[in-house]
Amino acid sequence: KAMEDVLKDRGLKKGGAVLLDIEKSSVLGMVSKPDADMSKQQTLQNYMLTPIYPGSVFKTVIAAAAIEQNEVKPGTSFNCNLNLYGEPGDDKGTLSFGESFAQSCNYTFTSLAEKLIKKDDSVIENMAEKLGLTQRAGWEGKLYREDGFRQLYNEKSGVIWGDDKDKTVKKAVAQTAIGQKNVKVTPLEVANMMAAIARGGEKKQVKIADKIEYKNKTTMASFKEQPLKGENIDKYTAQQLQKILREVVTSPKGTGRRFQDLPYEIAGKSGTAQTGMFTKEKQTLYHKWFAGYFPADKPKYALVVLHMDTPGDKALTNTVFYDIVKKVHENEINQT
Template identity: 60%
Template sequence: MRKKRRIQWTGAIIFILLLGLLARLAEIQLFFTESFSKLDINLIQESVRQRTEEVVISDGRGEFLDRNGKRLLTKEQPAVILFPFLQYDLPHLKQTASILHMEPEELKRKLSKTKKPLILKNDITKKKLKDINDMKYSGVYGVYMKEKDKKRLALQTLGFTSENPELLRKRYPDKKELSIRTEIGTFGLESTFDEFLLPEQDTKLLYHVDGKGNPLFGMDVKYTAEANSFYPLQVQTTMDEEMQVEMENILKEQGVKKGGAVLLDIQNSSVLAMASVPSVTSKNRHKARNYMLTAFSPGSVFKTAVLAAAIEKNLDKPHTMYDCRKNLYGEPEGKQDVMNLSESFAQSCNYTFATLAEKMIQTDPQIIEQTATKLGLIDRVGWEGDVYHKEQFKQFDREETGNVWGDKRDKHVKKAIAQTAIGQKNVKTTPLQIANMMATIARGGERREVRIADKVLYQNGTTMLSFQNKRAQGENIDRYTAQKLQRYLRQVVTDEKGTGRRFQDLPFKVAGKSGTSQTGSKDKKGNTLYHKWFAGYFPMEKPKYALVVVHLDETSGRAKTNDAFYDIVKKVNEIEKKQT
């Protein structure tokens, strides 16, 4: 009796398991064939994909162009694609070899060694492509393959793509037609402009394979391509490819291992070049960071904001003298001399600005952060607005905001005020904010949002939408303050002891400010590490460019900030002469 019950229970369990398996098979093969699992996988497409191989000619994703229409991340590479069964068709093999200037035996040997299509890219000319395609033979194709440029300019700025099925479905729940293998932008402009750049359809050659993955040579090769002449879209950036290349080369040559530079077009309030180092690789993309959009202590560059506040409070008296033999806290140090305000700014006297900040805060506790806001050092400065059907679209990915005070009680602590006045303590700004401050001063005080993209274009070159050069919301410093700041910034370079005197012999007249901030860290030898800045604009008479260079986490003597700034200004002058 017990044995009979065990058999019955065993049979019942097996029946339930088979029933569950049948239900699962029905779910896969009958009910959810086009939308399986939470990722909405199209099982029919994926099963067909398993029986086919492909040669991708273009992934169909949109492009980034520089301001002159040059591709920034990809290039079109002429190539000839040959299918292995060509080796068995002697007449076409000989004809193909003749076009490619190869011996038939050599070509046959190469084809016999591969089961996949053979792709030849070396020494492929337009004429060879035309002659190959004039054969009209299904085993040989001449194409232009879209490839990612190995140079990978502005990688942390333009960003990168990757396969991320969960993020794909979360970001685009209504785009069920997108394969889970579709790459999406996950960093930089690739991420912010992802919706515009998504592929409608890729361009590829498809061929069938047997169960072992070998080509079925009797089957035709299928060519699939984007049929809509409006897509894929192109994002025309404000960047200049040549300036970007030179900036990256200079940072590398000068040995700037961490930091970067950003160059702005002042009148158009746009990014001409932006480089962040070190670069990222496929192995450390999770650590990717654009330092030009990251907030750091700016050091004495922040004295520009304190000086602006002093001018607006009418405290910039030319005959008022400051004992710069004293250090930041008013203690005897003896490194400098007694100076007026202009000399103090040019030679970066800490005591002067600690004294000014303390005096101003006694009568107006909000003065420093209010002036910093007017100069664009607190809020994000990148272009934001409603475009297409996206509200508050931001051009820059992961742009950080700035900060002045960490604790309001610091405004009543003398040492905290002194440290804040020289851009230390809790003061944080991004290099892009500093560059925009310099551009604001050069424009006479008008603050604008910074663009890195100018237009989104259809494939045929017509404009889908534009990003207008627009003023930033909020108050500005007045024109009188800006004009005074221009003179102070110029004296940093012209003063014989100024911290920017290195730039006196440049082809452009430079105005600017240096900065050194302590990081609180040391290298392996116990040397103190600093963030070293130089920010400025040029030419002084008719300002066109604002430039910031920052070398992060470096000892004072080894920092290459000034060297890199000098070389970039010189190179911009050379490029400008060549382009005009």
């Protein structure tokens, strides 16, 4: 209810937010805008369960692969005056790996992706899978005679490559590395990735219900905690990711510096994805993300906010993220 109120008060028309309890791996709140209207088919889609271009949030995957493959040595620096294709076109100067992540330097992550993919052309989708971005996040399993019962009926799963040939095309690799081209993931998957990193790498299925009860309150069926299939990232990779996700907020030029004065310490990553669409006034429309977890030192919550099809300067993502964190804090104080 509080999350619905924040999105309504701030006027976020398309997109939404999802808040997870990290320890229980359960949904505390999920809001998708626009509100459902049975007479308008396009409003019946839950965007939090729909694959969407993630933009630079996807750099988390490239960072994880670079850490795991030991591509980032202490003292390594990157020329962030170059754009994603390695041509002059940006003005961020020379940055370390952590600064590159905090300031979202495209060149750092496109050049790392190029190196990584030359060694192993499956490295990006393999790391995305380890972080839970290529399989549905919601609880699935046996319920009575139904083997494939799903708590989140309409949930889709993320996609990384549209065509394997793209792995040999420099520009396609660069666009993939920054969460464009064919990369699409759901906000729920992204929130679940943040929860996995926060708990040291362990990825789990997300529940929206613990059990089904009979009318007399006895248990009809319970949903046990379940891991997501496949390998996890190792503890060292998770620790290094935690460090750079925190730097996004603590760094004076970090894209999440606005969250420094919140009552919790925040760790996270911003994302801006081009949609290929424009307003009538020819302004570019973007999907604007912020995905993170808090409190950074003892994580309890993972939160993703997405504002879709918005001009960059009109994006409400950070405002809504800020307000939801404050609501969570108020809620905690009221419960104690």
